Amino acid sequence: MMQNTDWNAIVDQVVSGVLNKLERDMPENETVQGTVLLAAAYVPSPKTATQALVARYGENMECILFENADFHPFGVKTERLGQDITEKELMAKVAERGRVVLVTPGIGTLARIANGNDSGFLEYLVLRALLWGREVAVLLDFQLPKFKRNTFFERIIDIADALTSMGVKLLQYRCAGEEAAERHVLVTQTEVDDAARQGKKAVFCAEGAIVTPLARERAGELGIEIE
Known part of the structure; x- marks a missing residue:
C-alpha cells in the first residue's frame, strides 16, 4: 500500500508542474500603457481634434472606429470594429491600455454612460474601463453650455456633472469656424x-x-x- 508520504510527493509534483506551466503561459508584464481612442460618431474639424489629442497624449495612441465613424488621425494606427478587429480583441486592447478616450460621442451615448446603461458595446467598454481603474476621457467638440433650466443645455450639464463625478475627464476643442471677413x-x-x-x-x-x-x-x- 502506498504511504501518505508517497501521495504527498505525487500531489506536490503535480501542483509544481501546473504552477510552472501557468508561470510560463502568463505574460511577463501586466502593467498597462498607451491610449486607445474610440470613435463612434462624426468628428468635426478632424485635424484640430487630432492636434488636441496628440498635444495631450502624445503619439502612443490607437484609434478604433465604430459603425460609420470616419476619423483617421494622421500617424495613428486606425482599425474598424468588425472589419479589422473583433469585439473580443477590442475588449482585450482596452484592458491593456492605460487610457481610453471617447471621441466626440453623441449626447445619447454620454447619457447612457452617465446612467450606467451598458446595453451597447461602446457603453459597456467605457464603463468596464472605469471599473478597471483606467483613465477615461471624453473629447467634446463643443464648449459646455451655461446652465439654462428646462432646456436641452440643462440636460447636457447634468450629464457632464454625472460623468465627472464618475471620474471621467471632459476635454474640449473648438471646431473650425467661418473665416473672419477681411x-x-x-x-x-x-x-x-x-x-x-x-x-x-x-x-x-x-x-x-x-x-x-x-x-x-x-x-x-x-x-x-x-x-
Whole structure:
C-alpha cells in the first residue's frame, strides 16, 4: 500500500508542474500603457481634434472606429470594429491600455454612460474601463453650455456633472469656424470688382474706412453691399 508520504510527493509534483506551466503561459508584464481612442460618431474639424489629442497624449495612441465613424488621425494606427478587429480583441486592447478616450460621442451615448446603461458595446467598454481603474476621457467638440433650466443645455450639464463625478475627464476643442471677413481701411472700385469676381455680396469696411465715390457707384451697379 502506498504511504501518505508517497501521495504527498505525487500531489506536490503535480501542483509544481501546473504552477510552472501557468508561470510560463502568463505574460511577463501586466502593467498597462498607451491610449486607445474610440470613435463612434462624426468628428468635426478632424485635424484640430487630432492636434488636441496628440498635444495631450502624445503619439502612443490607437484609434478604433465604430459603425460609420470616419476619423483617421494622421500617424495613428486606425482599425474598424468588425472589419479589422473583433469585439473580443477590442475588449482585450482596452484592458491593456492605460487610457481610453471617447471621441466626440453623441449626447445619447454620454447619457447612457452617465446612467450606467451598458446595453451597447461602446457603453459597456467605457464603463468596464472605469471599473478597471483606467483613465477615461471624453473629447467634446463643443464648449459646455451655461446652465439654462428646462432646456436641452440643462440636460447636457447634468450629464457632464454625472460623468465627472464618475471620474471621467471632459476635454474640449473648438471646431473650425467661418473665416473672419477681411475689413478694408480703403475701399475703391478695385475692392468692389474683386468681391464680385469672388462671388461675394458685400465688402466689409474697418472702422473709419474711406470709401471712394467710384466704389459706391460700382457697388450699386454690381449689387454689392458696402458695410
